Structure formats: structure tokens, C-alpha cells
Amino acid sequence: MSSPTSVPDDDAYWQRPDPAAESLGRPEPAPPARPVEYQGPPRADPPPADWRPPTIAHPPSPRQMPPQNFEAIDDAEGSARTVTYGIGLVAGAVSLIIVCLLCARIVF
Template identity: 50%
Template sequence: GGQPPTGYTGPPPSTPPPPGWRPPVHVRTPPPRHLPPQDMAAMDQAEQRAQRVTYGVGAVVGVVLVLLTCLLCSRVLF
């Protein structure tokens, strides 16, 4: 007997799988559905309404914060 090899000798040899080893596939996926058309004018109007609501809420919050700041400053000064 000889000495066993030292160090890494690489992976063990492998045999390739036989041709046609995969099982047959019988499931077919349906084609993708068609999306309904989009009403771009209605989407633009909805976006503008949402933007107006957002700006309105922001304005109300800004006014409330200014009033609270004025109230707190007047309490500190007087």
C-alpha cells in the first residue's frame, strides 16, 4: 500500500444522468388575461381631487400650528 494523498483531491467523479431522465410535464399555464382599459381622464380627475384634499388638510394643520405657536409665545411673554 501507498500513502493516502494529502490535501484536497477534488470532488468525487460523477456520472451524468441518462437522457430523458426528467418526468414529462403535462400542465399548461393559461395565457395571461387582458386588462380592462383605463380611463385616464377619470384617473387624472381623481388625482387632482386627492391633491386638493391633501393641500387642504395641510393648510388646516399649518394654521392650527401657527395659532398654537402664537398662543404659547403669548403665554411666555405675558
């Protein structure tokens, strides 16, 4: 679209074009394309026979684990449980004392 050379009408830019104008003709539709059949994936060349690196070192077989002392494990778990419960009881008692002190301070 070229720039107007005269004083433009404010609405002229927004008006619809003349429907009889030849420039508004639709292009002719393209001929339908012929469907292409899928040929499958391309063939891959097989790898060469010596494509893997040579194996130099063989790792030793795993060692045997020492036998476990189940009685010692149970004793350790029991003492750990006792320590955990003890710490929990002390923390609960301290928390209860702090809450009681705060409530007493609010009341009095």
C-alpha cells in the first residue's frame, strides 16, 4: 500500500477495500499432492568387528563378608532406644516446665 499524497481522511485507512477490485482475488488452489509411502528407517552400517576396546584387567572376585553377631546388634539397638527415649523424656519435661512457667506468668 502506498502512502496517500493528499490530505488523508481519518477513516479511509480503516475502510474495507472495494470487493470488486481484482487485487482481492483468491489464488488458485495448488494441485493435490501425491501421498508418499513410508520407506522405513534408513539402513545402518554394521559396526566393525573390533569396535569394542580390549579388556586388560579382570577385577578380583568379591571377598567374603565377616559373620554378624546378632546378639551384639540387638544389645546396641536396645541401648540406643533407651538413650533416645531418655532424651525425649528430658526434652518433654523441659518443654512442660517452660509451658507451665509461661502460663503462670500470663495468669498472674
